[in-house]
Amino acid sequence: MIYLPSYFMYRSRTTTTQLTWKTVVFILCVYAMDVVFCQARYSIPEEMPEGSFVGDIAKDLGIEISRLILGKARVVTKGGRQYVDLSRDKGTLVVKERIDREELCKQTTPCSFSFDLIIENPIQLHRVTVEVQDINDNAPIFPKSTVTLQISETTASGTRFPLDSAVDMDVGINGIQSYALGNTNHFNIEINTQADGNKYVEIILQHELDREERSELTLALTAYDGGSPKKSGAVRIQIYVLDVNDNAPVCKQLLYKAEVRENSPVGTVLTTVNAADADEGINGQVSYSFAQASKEARDVFEINAETGDITTLHSLDYETEKSYQLNIKAMDKGGLADTCKVVIDVIDENDNSPTIQLMSFTNTLPENSPLGTTVAIINVEDADSGKNGLVQCAINENIPFKIQPSLTDYYVLLTDENLDRESIAEYNITILVFDQGIPARHSNKKLNVKISDINDNPPVFDFDEYRTYVTENNSPGVAVLTVKASDADWGPNARLSYFVEDREVQGNPVNSLVSINSDSGVIHAIRVFDYEQMKTLTFNVTARDGGSPPLRSEVKVTIIVQDQNDNAPQVLYPVQTGGSLVAEIVPRSADVGYLVTKVVAVDVDSGQNAWLSYKLQKATDRALFEVGPQNGEIRTVRQVTDKDAVKQKLTVVVEDNGQPSRSAVVNINVAVADSFPEVLSEFNDFMHEKQYNDSLTFYLVLALAAVSFLFITCLVVIISVKIYRWRQSRIFYQSNLPVIPYYPPGYADAGVTGTLPHMYNYDVCMTTDSRTSDCKYSTLGGQNVLVVDSSFAETMERKTKKMDFLENPDSPEMVGKLIFQYRSLTLFCF
DSSP, rough: EEEEEOOEEOOOOOOOOEEEEEEEEEEEEEHHHTTTEEEEEEEETTOOOEEEEEEEEHHHOOHHHHHHHHTTOOEEOOOOSSEEEEETTTOOOOOOOOOOOOHHHOSSSSSSEEEEEEEETTTTTEEEEEEEEEOOOOOBBOOOSSEEEEEETTOOOOOOOEEEEOOOOOOGGGSEEEEEESOSSSEEEEEETTTTOOOEEEEEESSSOOOTTTTTEEEEEEEEEESOOOOEEEEEEEEEEEEOOOOOOOOOOOOEEEETTTTTTOEEEEEEEEOOOOGGGGGOOOEEEEEOOOHHHHHHHEOOOOEEOOOESSSOOOOOOSEEEEEEEEEEEOOEEEEEEEEEEEEEESOOEEEEEEEEEEOOTTTTTTTTEEEEEEEOOOSSSSGGGGGGEEOOOOOOOOHEEETEEEEEEEEOOOOOOOSSSSSEEEEEEEEEEOOOOEEEEEEEEEEEEOOOOOOSSSSSEEEEEEEOOOTTOOOOOEEOOOOOSGGGGGGGEEEEEOOTTTTGGGGGGEEEEEETTTEESSSOOOTTTOOOOEEEEEEEESSSSSOOOEEEEEEEOOOOOOOOOOEEEEEOSSSOOOEEEEEOOOOOTOOOEEEEESSSGGGGGGOOEEEEEEOOOOEEEEEOOTOOEEEEESSSOSOOSEEEEEEEEEEEESSSOOEEEEEEEEEOOSSSHHHHHHHHHHHHHHHHHHHHHHHHHHHHHHHHHHHHHHHHHHHHHHHHHHHHHHHHHHHOOOOOOOOOOOOOOOOOSSSSOOTTTBBBBSSSTTOOOOOOEEEGGOOEEEEEEEHHHHHHHHHTTTTTTTSOOTTTTHHHHHHHHHHHHHHHHO
């Protein structure tokens, strides 16, 4: 704790009444933990108008104006009215509402009130005390406007008659300073001071009264204060001269003391004043009344005029007034009186519960707040006194907070442990305040403190490693796998994004093979996987949160490609050639089981998709050969005889075990002969016939394709012309005006190259067979229209029907005719 030296500042101000006063500033600063506490004291006169300057608090405390604005500086008054306000933009304290010193402090001096100036971020607390100086704004007032005295004519000179003193709410020099008694030669006035400092007025009889000479006297008693200008108040004293009564009442005690509890019921008898009168009869009857008492005392107490019992009229409140003083007058019927004093002390009871007021409160704390962070500044008070006003403050247990005292009546709520939002996101703190009274009174206040999130938790994947299976030949874009991570943080700190690492697998970037949805974590295959090229794909996926700075985690992902039966078996032997003939020779002397050849095939698939089986699909003589289903060996089934043909053709199917299965076909030529010349003579004829049939088939297919293309082209042209003519007729029919075409001589279209006019038509004959058809090009109206006669379509249909080239495929004349028709149609189209 650090104490700064105090200093004083004086400022002069002049009120409308030309009263010079000084503003005294007293500063005391205390630095405790991370909260700054300062005290300042000012002095101002009462009754200052609203907006009047009180003090330059910013300058006096050394605080910048911007600090007041940004720190949301404010004035906090602990109950009651707020007399002073803060002007943030000027840094000054100004009067908020009229200040009446007499209303605020009554007769207490010095009179002051306090308030707190609180600045946040960081929190600063300054206690400001303003002393209110009295001005002469109240005139002396007597309790009664008229006082009646009954004085016996035998009253001796020098007899004193106490009167109710005037009351002036002002204090000091502005209070009552003197009294003056006018309109009499029989009385004099004397001001006496009691031991407690209170003054009372007595009038003294100077000359004996003679009722026969004058039965009534009227006096004027005037009280003057010491203000400038002076104020005064007067009371009329009406004196009645009585007949002989030579004994005055005498109080048994000059001082009576009584105690009463503040919550005593109305009508409680506090004490009894007794006075005795030596006279007899009516002159010995004594009555009691208040000789001098404050207005508050007269409102609370009453005295029985006959018995002298002092009782309560209303409930007492120790916190309002702790003690009362009464001057009791005992007077007989002859007007003789005596005065005694009664002091009534109010005993405090524990009738006020402690009050809790939040001076500053931060309802949201980051979870990384250091130990000792200030959460709230609390002001606790108890209006009772003694043990009843001693207050203790505590909070509920098992929370990471503590409360400790600071300045008088102030407590600070601090963090006592490290906070973790992921464990507990908010705390309900109950502040319990209790006094030391019997029974104790208590109050509580509940605070809700929320813990704001800090990005202190990285993402965590659901699994340490992800593995999935994908069948090859998948569709691009298919979802392969979903990775999922969670983040214990909240809000943006828990918003996750997923990324695939940037590296290459078998020379290909990972992001060209797979992609990931950054929000959902769904991994999609970009390419079609091929088991034969890539059996597994391993990469890392990163999950990154949205914090600042972001935290990330990685997980290993393995995609295993499953094989599909997408490859047919490949025959390695015997080699299939297109231009040459390969034959296996089997001697006629071959025995049963003779190995003719072996079909060797492979399948690049794996597993059961690569298991191959062989079977004989077609053979010239199926009873002569067989194929081993597992090894592909072709062997003779029986003994070769002379009746067996020399040329044997075998078709072997190689099939895998996939679902569905794939197969390959291999043709094997087998020659059953004992000598090579015999084999050669047989297979030369075979090769010549094969080449001739292959050429014929090629030309037939080519001619069929050409005729089909031409037919479709002509059909499209005819339909287009029909549509065009229909649209032109619709245009003419919809027009309301007659259309009379007119073509100027020598008219030429700008879009036509050449110099021929549009009026000419041309007949072009393409081939000898197409003389019955012609194509007419007309450029009327700037439109190019191809007109085809209907006879052309009939001719094409008739010629197409006559092309029955399948009847004699071996005829060279049919091939030539097809070629000629193809060329003729081509010339006609162009």
